Amino acid sequence: MKIRILLLTLICAMATVPGVRAAEGKAKGGDKEEETxxxxxxxxxxxxxxxxxxxxxxxxxxxxxxxxxxxxxxxxxxxxxxxxxxxxxxxxxxxxxxxxxxxxxxxxxxxxxxxxxxxxxxxxxxxxxxxxxxxxxxxxxxxxxx
Ligand code: HEM
CATH class of the missing domain: 1.20.120.10 (Cytochrome c/b562)
Structure with a gap:
């Protein structure tokens, strides 16, 4: 049972990480170069x-x-x-x-x-x-x- 919960948590985490990364990219201006x-x-x-x-x-x-x-x-x-x-x-x-x-x-x-x-x-x-x-x-x- 504990393992199942652990697995479920892991799957959820994996599903959200790319979304968070994409949002970060957008906040910085997507594919635009960083301003220096x-x-x-x-x-x-x-x-x-x-x-x-x-x-x-x-x-x-x-x-x-x-x-x-x-x-x-x-x-x-x-x-x-x-x-x-x-x-x-x-x-x-x-x-x-x-x-x-x-x-x-x-x-x-x-x-x-x-x-x-x-x-x-x-x-x-x-x-x-x-x-x-x-x-x-x-x-x-x-x-x-x-
Ligand atoms: C008439 C001469 C030059 C003009 C008009 C010019 C113009 C520009 C422009 C418009 C950018 C893009 C800026 C941005 O990202 O918003 C840029 C970036 C850059 N230029 Fe020039 N440039 C000139 C000469 C040079 C020379 C002689 C060097 C090197 C010896 C150089 C090195 C760079 C570098 C390294 C970047 C990227 C910015 C960074 O690393 O943060 N440029 N330049």
Whole structure:
């Protein structure tokens, strides 16, 4: 008799656990990636960089472009202090790459201030390539956001 009760309890427990897990998943946003401090900084860069790419060659927009660069600069400086969620063990390598990225952002700022838009556009392309590389190396591949 005792064994039967025990078995019944076990079966009930097994039936509820997956349901609880599913509910937990939903509370965290289902299949959406967990929000991270680094992700937030990256999002700031993302918005500014998208707009910057469209207008970087246009000297008439340099004042606004410099504001976008300032946003990217601030977010990338903060990003360089953080740890990638997917590859925490590669923190040092990631931070070194991010600092290299900061150096390119500083060059971009200098080019825009000097009115060298062709050069600025070239550096922007380099930043795009660094983004691609950085994401390939340190960002979870099946993450929906680019
Ligand atoms: C123009 C340059 C870049 C842009 C616009 C950019 C943009 C983004 C965006 C929009 C996300 C998704 C954020 C979210 O989950 O909400 C992201 C994530 C990420 N990016 Fe970038 N990124 C850039 C450069 C880089 C570089 C150079 C690296 C590495 C050296 C890097 C490493 C990462 C990592 C590791 C994540 C995942 C977030 C986490 O681990 O918490 N990104 N990025």
């Amino acid at each position: 401090e680094l992700g937030n900084q990256m999002d700031k860069m993302g918005g500014a960089f998208r707009k910057l790419k469209r207008q970087v060659a246009d000297a008439a927009k340099n004042e606004d472009s410099l504001k976008l660069v300032a946003t990217i600069k601030a977010a990338s400086v903060e990003s360089a202090k953080l740890t990638p969620a997917w590859k925490p063990e590669q923190k040092d390598k990631y931070q070194a790459k991010m600092k290299e990225f900061n150096g390119s952002v500083a060059k971009l700022e200098a080019a825009l201030k000097a009115g060298k838009n062709d050069e600025a556009a070239k550096i922007c392309e380099e930043l795009g390539a660094a983004q691609k590389e950085g994401h390939k190396e340190f960002k979870k591949p099946d993450s929906k956001k680019k």
